[in-house]
Amino acid sequence: MSNTENTSIHEFDFSLICEYFSSTERQGPGSPEATIKALSFIDHLTDESRIADLGCGTGGQTMVLGQHAPGQITGIDVFPDFIRLFNQNAAKLNLQDRVKGIVGSMDNLSFQEEGLDLIWSEGAIYNIGFVRGLTEWRKFLKTGGFVAVTEASWFTDERPEEIEKFWMDAYPEIDTIPNKVAQMQKAGYIPVATFILPEYCWTENYHVPQVAVQDHFLKKYAGNKMAEEFIGFQRYEAELYTKYKAYYGYVFYIGKKI
Numbered sequence: 001m002s003n004t005e006n007t008s009i010h011e012f013d014f015s016l017i018c019e020y021f022s023s024t025e026r027q028g029p030g031s032p033e034a035t036i037k038a039l040s041f042i043d044h045l046t047d048e049s050r051i052a053d054l055g056c057g058t059g060g061q062t063m064v065l066g067q068h069a070p071g072q073i074t075g076i077d078v079f080p081d082f083i084r085l086f087n088q089n090a091a092k093l094n095l096q097d098r099v100k101g102i103v104g105s106m107d108n109l110s111f112q113e114e115g116l117d118l119i120w121s122e123g124a125i126y127n128i129g130f131v132r133g134l135t136e137w138r139k140f141l142k143t144g145g146f147v148a149v150t151e152a153s154w155f156t157d158e159r160p161e162e163i164e165k166f167w168m169d170a171y172p173e174i175d176t177i178p179n180k181v182a183q184m185q186k187a188g189y190i191p192v193a194t195f196i197l198p199e200y201c202w203t204e205n206y207h208v209p210q211v212a213v214q215d216h217f218l219k220k221y222a223g224n225k226m227a228e229e230f231i232g233f234q235r236y237e238a239e240l241y242t243k244y245k246a247y248y249g250y251v252f253y254i255g256k257k258i
């Protein structure tokens with residue numbers, strides 16, 4: 001696809017992006033194993049616990065949480081179609097009494113202050129930024145409550161220009177793991193654990209399932225320049241990962257409110 005190197009994801013129509021990602025189980029890199037591993041650092045959850053999953057998408061990770069953690073889980077996403085699919089998924093797994101999706105925005109949450117035991121967010125805090133999200137969400141957590149988020153991070157201090165440029169456009173707040181940990185501490189949390197998502201969270205779980213959707217999209221939207229460029233962008237993003245995966249990835253950051 002021509003010119004994709006110069007096109008930013010911010011320029012694509014939101015509904016097109018949502019239609020595309022409604023067709024895949026996950027809307028970002030991740031895995032059930034990574035969700036369960038992150039959960040293993042979090043203690044004191046009970047049937048009375050209140051958990052929020054912000055930017056939950058169709059609930060890939062939320063359903064895993066629902067199956068492995070006690071308490072009530074509220075998924076929040078800005079896109080109604082994702083929430084509709086989320087609630088269908090919860091019902092299919094018979095989790096609907098404990099796992100509920102609600103349309104809302106992570107920058108305008110209506111949870112009670114100090115009402116949550118755990119805030120989860122996989123591949124979504126970037127929508128308002130890591131520092132802003134951690135800072136603003138903190139008031140909704142009880143003291144001793146946990147936050148667990150995944151965030152794009154650099155693995156090295158220096159990297160090739162092509163990948164540096166891509167991320168500076170996509171998400172300039174990307175930073176190294178020690179810098180992210182320091183930001184978490186500064187935002188009022190004890191950094192409890194960090195770990196890098198394994199490669200298959202990107203490839204098998206995120207990029208591979210998109211291939212069939214891309215072929216379908218290109219047929220459905222033949223001649224639609226924006227759709228074609230969007231698919232080109234997704235393919236370019238996957239190519240960049242293959243080429244530069246030694247330099248960046250998603251990292252789980254788990255912190256405890258003090």
Ligand SMILES: C[S@@+](CC[C@H](N)C(=O)[O-])C[C@H]1O[C@@H](n2cnc3c(N)ncnc32)[C@H](O)[C@@H]1O
Nearest residue numbers: 026027028055056057077078105106122124127
């Ligand atoms: C990369 S997807 C990750 C979805 C899911 N957590 C996963 O890992 O599969 C980012 C999600 O954030 C949602 N989102 C974007 N802006 C948001 C906002 N302001 N409030 C809540 N959700 C938002 C998108 O609709 C999308 O579902």
